[in-house]
Amino acid sequence: MAHGTASSMTRAERFTRSLVAMIEAPTPTFSFEFFPPKDDAAAEQLWEAIRRLEKVSPSFVSITYGAGGSTRDRTVRLTERVLQETSLTPMAHLTCVGHSVTELRQVVGTYAAAGVRNILALRGDPQGGLGQPWVAHPQGLNHADELVRIVKGFGDFTVGVAAFPDGHPESRTLEDDVATLIRKEQQGAEFAITQMVFDVDNYLRLRDELARRGSRLPVIPGLMPITNARQVVRMAELAGQPxxxxxxxxxxxxxxxxxxxxxxxxxxxxxxxxHLLDEGAPGIHFITMNRSSATLEVFGNL
Structure with a gap:
């Protein structure tokens, strides 16, 4: 799993690294998710976690996009800094929430100019929070597959999307979720990363139904080591996943x-x-909450 270090891999080499090739390789990928810090203290904690995780040479790292696009500028800056100052390959989250198509194109153009070539294209949660009706920006998009098409239209981008093993809060059946993923794949999505997986069987059902429908989309399960039960239960409820x-x-x-x-x-x-790796999952995507200790312990156990 040694994917290179800052001294052995140039920025240009990381620019051309293929996430898809890594995901489709026989060896599983291990990746980590961060969110943009809100203040200096949070930034210090984040960069301490990044430097510690960098030492295990993860396949890639992802940087989330705040609700309603609220962290757009910080997400862009953090993604650029990870590319420029570390040996890591970053993937930026991008959501449709609160953005016109023109604004979305501007963000993608900024990433292109910075050399960031990996994007996780998401519709995002309603601005009022889960349980509220989805309302698109008047000049925006309604669905993630539309965003995938826009990003792929820029050319040299690898695009991932979200998957929901326990069911998207707005979907009625597993078949609905599979059909949505296939639409994203048809627009150019090359892999998917799931919401937090707590029930491995649900992940396997989603993956197997995709394959049965002829999809070739690799689906990476997301895992979050639980260190605070109340916090994780609350997060699961907010995500519509008890x-x-x-x-x-x-x-x-x-x-x-x-x-x-x-x-x-x-x-x-x-x-x-x-269990997931034994069942053939292409990798594990760790949700770190910007802390490294628990994630590194689980990683070490594997």
Whole structure:
């Protein structure tokens, strides 16, 4: 899994690295997700995590895009800085929320000029939050497949999309989710990364149904090591994905023992990752919450 270091790999070489080739290779990919920091203290924590994770030579890292496009400028700056100052290959998230097509094209053009060539194209959550109706920008887009088409229209971009093993909050059936992914693939999406996976069987059902429908889209499962039970339960609810009882029961048996909850959470993440890789998942995408310790422990267990 040694993909190169700052001293052995030039920026130009990382510019031409193919995420798709890595994802389709026999060896699984390991990647990490960060979000733009809100202040100097958060930035210091983030860069400490990045430097620690850089040492294990991940396949790539992704930088999220805030609700309603609220972190657009910070996402762009952080992605550019990761490309320029580290040995990492960055992938920028981009959402349709609150943006006109003209603004979206400007963001993609900024990435192109900076040498960033990997984008995760997302519709994004409604501006009012989950449970609220989706309202597109008057000059914007309604669906992620439309954004994929725009990004691919710029030429030399590798484009990934989101997948929802537990079902998108607005979809009715697994078949709806599969049909949506196939539409994204038809517009040029080359891989998908899932929301947090807590139920491996749901991931496998989605992947197998895609294959049955003739899709060749690799689907990378997203995992988040649980270190704070309340926080993760809340995040799962906000994403419209209540955590499975099998997971919450294991966490709740430790009560208020924070260290025991953390150890149980790491064990759950390790077991899930091993199961996913044994079942042929192309890699694991770790949601880090801008901290490295728990992620590195699970990574080390693998």
């Amino acid at each position: 955590m499975p009882r099998a997971v919450t029961d294991r966490l709740e048996r430790h009560g208020d023992d924070a260290e025991a909850v953390r150890e149980e959470g790491l064990a759950i993440a390790t077991e899930s990752a091993r």
